[in-house]
Amino acid sequence: MTAAIGVGCRLTSCPDAEQRVDLPLVLMYPAVAPATLRRLGPYDMTAAWDAAPAGTSLPLVVVSHGNNASPWTLRDLAAHLAREGFAVVLPEHVGNSRHDASLAGTLANLRNRPRHVSLALDAAMADPLLGAHLRQGPVGAVGLSIGGYTVLAAAGGRAWCGPHESPDGRPQRVEVVPDARLGALVLLAPATFWFAADEALRGVTQPILLRTGSHDTITPAEHGQRVCAGVADPNQVEHEVVPGAGHFSFLGVFPPSLNRPDFPPAQDPPGFDRATYQPRLWEDVARFLRRRL
Structure with a gap:
């Protein structure tokens, strides 16, 4: 009997080197071995x-989390991809994460995030445990909210920051090295x-879910329309507009300690059931990546 694939x-x-920090990474991948529960902050x-x-x-x-958030907010999607035969690397965007939000709303953050994507890919490919098991060739990228910006910039989008994000108060190009x-x-x-x-996204040629x-x-709606x-x-x-879904409805279900009215990421518009929708989202993503990579 074949053992079940786990995570x-x-x-x-x-x-x-640019930020002079160590970028935390989570690697998830298929495994056939005993699993144990570990508590990571508020997450199990x-x-x-x-x-x-x-x-x-x-x-x-590679998966890019949202503003001032954590890779663990997308852990269920990453775990599903691992069970489906993908390797996933989730960087924590230092300066724009739950642990360190010091660069939120700055030009530096807009420059850093796409670089983090490339660094995370480099690290996964060189990892002594995982690297030799990876396929050579194109990789997938998933981004939520400002993680969507991150992925588009890394894929060839030409971004401009606003005056409130610029050190001199004037809009300017966000210099990013695309990752081929x-x-x-x-x-x-x-x-x-x-x-x-105009033409800001013309350099993005990859298929998109x-x-x-x-x-x-x-x-x-205008954000999705801008991509299309x-x-x-x-x-x-x-493109699918999910009926009833709010901005945070694409995040995983939060643990009970965070599922409270004063924590917006855990809340959905009335009538939307995030827990019911999530498995469909995971399979949509897995099917798309399987077909397109």
Whole structure:
């Protein structure tokens, strides 16, 4: 009898010479080994910790979290991808995370985030446990909210910061080195404020799975429309407006300690059931990446 594929998980980091920090990383991948529960801040994660990866030529996916958030907010999606045969790396964006929000709303943050994507991919490919099990070739990228900006910028989008983000109070180009390894993008309620200029997204040529919420008041309909109209080939965008969903409805279900009225990321518009919707989202993402990578 074949053993069931579970989720391996490894906590590591990589140096960011520009910020002079170590960038925390979560690696998830298929594994066949006993799983144990571990508490990580407010989150519980059951995984085979530091277990050997199962399989070879695993396609790699990088996941970018939202503003002042944590990789663990997208842990359920990452775990589903791991069970489906993907390797996933989730960087914590230092300066714009739950632990360190010191650069939120700055030009530096807009520059740093796409670089973190490339550093995370480099680290996953060089990881002594996982690296040899990865497939060579295009990788996937998933981004939620400002993580959507991050993925689009890393994929070739040309962003401009606003005057409130610029050190001199004037809009200016966000200098980003695109990562040619990105072969397919998943955008969940993406924030696209920085791509309003003409031709800003023409350099994005990858196929895109786009999900937006009909009741999103933070990145409303125009953000998804900007992606659909702005990329090189709009026919490459698979867009669904999810009825009743809000901005945070694409995040995983939060633990009871955070599921309270004064914590907006845990809340959905009345009538929307995040727990029921999530498995459909996970499978949409897995199916898209399987087809496009």
